Amino acid sequence: MxxxxxxxxxxxxxxxxxxxxxxxxxxxxxxxxxxxxxxxxxxxxxxxxxxxxxxxxxxxxxxxxxxxxxxxxxxxxxxxxxxxxxDVSTRPPLAVGASPVAVETVLPGLVDALRDMHPDRPVQVTTDRSAALTQGVRSGALDLALVFEVSPAGEPPTEDGALEVGHLRLIWRRGLGSDVVAAATGAAGGALAAAL
Missing domain, CATH: 1.10.10.10 (Winged helix-like DNA-binding domain superfamily/Winged helix DNA-binding domain)
Structure with missing residues (x-):
């Protein structure tokens, strides 16, 4: 690579x-x-x-x-x-936020997929803590964010008003150039699978 x-x-x-x-x-x-x-x-x-x-x-x-x-x-x-x-500067960028965990695992595939789906819009990435990213989505500063949270007893992480759009099932494999290969399931599976 x-x-x-x-x-x-x-x-x-x-x-x-x-x-x-x-x-x-x-x-x-x-x-x-x-x-x-x-x-x-x-x-x-x-x-x-x-x-x-x-x-x-x-x-x-x-x-x-x-x-x-x-x-x-x-x-x-x-x-x-x-x-x-x-003349790319006139097109609004897709603002994507990612937690540090997602930066080197899920984010590269998602950015590639977004660029394929929206070739006329640049992708702008911000890395921050989950709480700040969630606030960024709420305020409109971010179009989407990859936030990883642990839910208590299987409950979805919606206490802060976050809209759950799907689940990611992460399959950990070693020696594939990256330590993580992710597969998507759930409501967002189609778009996320393309991204991953």
Whole structure:
């Protein structure tokens, strides 16, 4: 499989540099500080090296992080120029939220399926805690969210007003490039099966 660099994660790295830290980057991007940290950790895992290190109470980019930052700025510039040329910026993005558990498991397949179903709309992904994602769906900031909750005694997680649209049955397998293969069942099975 060819390695890829997610543009959302690259924008986070640039925001850390432009804003002077994780907290200010989170404010600028309108995401939580743990999400900023998760984005950096995802890139570190993808690249196999540390990108940020502690320097007293502050953080600074490692040499690998500085190199990634320079590449990220170039990639984002080319990306945004292409969007302008293609006039994609006038189409509203599909705003998708995902909990950290879903980011590396279910989300990639769902994003691919959404892009196949809606090729004229970019997919914008936000990673956050389940409660924040649920609020994002309620407020209209997110079109959908992948939230994993444990329901007590088999009851559906609808106490907070969430609309249950189906169930995912997760089948754990090792050695398939990803540790998780998911199959969908229930009311949302058709759309989710296509996504997974």
């Amino acid at each position: 060819t390695a890829t660099l997610d543009i959302v994660l690259l924008r986070t790295v640039v925001a850390i540099d432009d804003c002077g830290g994780f907290g200010r980057a989170a404010e600028e991007l309108r995401i939580s500080q743990p999400t900023v940290s998760q984005h950096v950790r995802s890139l570190e895992r993808r690249l196999g090296q540390a990108l940020v290190e502690k320097d007293g109470r502050r953080s600074r980019f490692t040499p690998a992080g500085a190199a990634l930052l320079a590449e990220a700025r170039r990639i984002i510039a080319v990306h945004d120029q292409a969007l302008e040329r293609l």
